[in-house]
Amino acid sequence: MSGEKVRRRHKGPRWWRRLRYMIEYAALRFVGFVMRLLPMDTASGFMGWCWRMMAPRLRRHPRALAHLALAYPEKSAAERERIALAMWTNLGRVFAESFFVERLLASGRIEDRVAPLLETLKSSHRGIVFVSAHYGNWELAITPTMTAGIKAAGVYQRVKNDYVEALLMALRRERYPRGLFAKGTDIARRLMRVAREGGAVAMLADLRDRGGLPVPFFGRLAPSTNFPAALCRSTDAALVAARVIRVKGARFIIEAEVIQVPRTDDRDADIAETTRRIQSKFEGWIREYPDHWMWAHRRWG
Template sequence: MTNAPPETPPAPATAPRPSLVHRLEYRALVAADALLRLLPVDAGSALMGRLWRWFGPFNRRHARAEKNLAAAMPDLPVAARRRILAGMWDNLGRVAAETLQIRRIIADPARLTVAIDPAALAAIRPGRGAVFVSMHSGNWELVSAAIPQLGLEAAAVYRRVKNPLTEEFLLQRRRGLYPAGLLPRSHSAGLRLAGLARRGAGIAMLGDLRDRRGTVIDVFGRPSYVSVAPVALARRLDLPLIAARIVRLRGVRFRIEAELVDVPRTDDAEADVLAGTRLVNARFETWIREYPAQWMWILRRWLD
């Protein structure tokens, strides 16, 4: 386990002055947080899920989700695809509510079941870190709850939001989940994560985002921009790569699954990274097919 002090995001040289829209958005977020704190966790999650289920189809991204699902699973009847997308919006609404109440969820061990592949446990070496790669399914923030099960402290990179008030508010909720460091996405973030991993941190990364800097492989039979960063980091530092997913069981109860990815380690680093990336995405595809309503079909992953 790393004993290094946690990494914190550097303060901007000149913090942008919040606009009126930023202030209104922030006040709405604070009001929503206050309401959710008054409600039981299950009630708040269910309420937000129901609202998003109702209003999600009016979002401009719904058409993209319909297109992606139809292309990925063309044999599904239209009615089945509609049920999946309704479930997706319900899950996303729940995630929005649960993100604000994440500490209450993790503090209740009855809500989380952790199933770690014995091979993943055996791959962890004393004083060395690991790379965890996950996807936007279930409530993906809870991957950080599995990392301590392996004797590691979690670290991650996050994408800044445009509203500085909202960003700081959300960071306050998330920092405790990543005691080894929560870093803003930047050109130097990869080097800083590598340093944390060398000192024994468990690096949590999302591997299902569109990444033009990565490579193109087939996902659900269609060319897709995918990130090679998790595999490249694990191979370069000779660390285990562990694929993880969160399955929503019922309401605000989850199963966290983690399994070792057998990344090739030959003399051809580029070929190894490509092969490992294919393995990760093949595992993701299998998992998505198992619980399609829990994955974020609104993502812009494919070339077309």
């Protein structure tokens, strides 16, 4: 096949993909515009209802139910269905609330129970590595650092759509004054420097990591990122697990706990044990509020 024919073959798909990305971006901007016209509670509740109605018709709903069956074999199918529907409601609310973060921060709707812990850690002049999960409204988990005057860097999962990527970056950038870094890039040295300088690094650590360590999670081995553990072990930074509990509508409680990082002569064993402790903490929190976690992603592979 000639080079000219190859170029024609690929020109169409690339052109269509770019058009699709632009349509997705325009739709997202339009939805955000409409959401901001509504009262925050109305927007959050409406989008939660929409996701609850639509999600059971999508392929990710059976996957969520299958994961719930693995995690909760003792529960009935009806109980697992209720958890899944409540999960979709929460995810819809999180989507809507992403357009209201600044209003949420100024509204008094967030009860910050992390402040005393952060003041103690701040006075120690150690770096801090925050880990959280896709739990409650995880986008708010970093907000206590802003109140405490701790400058944080964030790690995020890049999306395929460049236009949407830029919008999400704009929505999040102010909460991460030390920068936002995409997974998969060469960021280890930069984040290590942030931690060693007494800054904070924040990341979600509950997704499947194909190159991670297999550690127990709801009774099965799940490939999990060891980066937070390795970062703490290498820099003497404190490891803090944080969660955001949705208490009523668009109202939240933020809690956090220090996870002890073992520091023995066996660095690899220390990292593996710390990774296990992180996932164990997440599992305990999820068992407390199972509808707060995102069951539809491929956590176990």
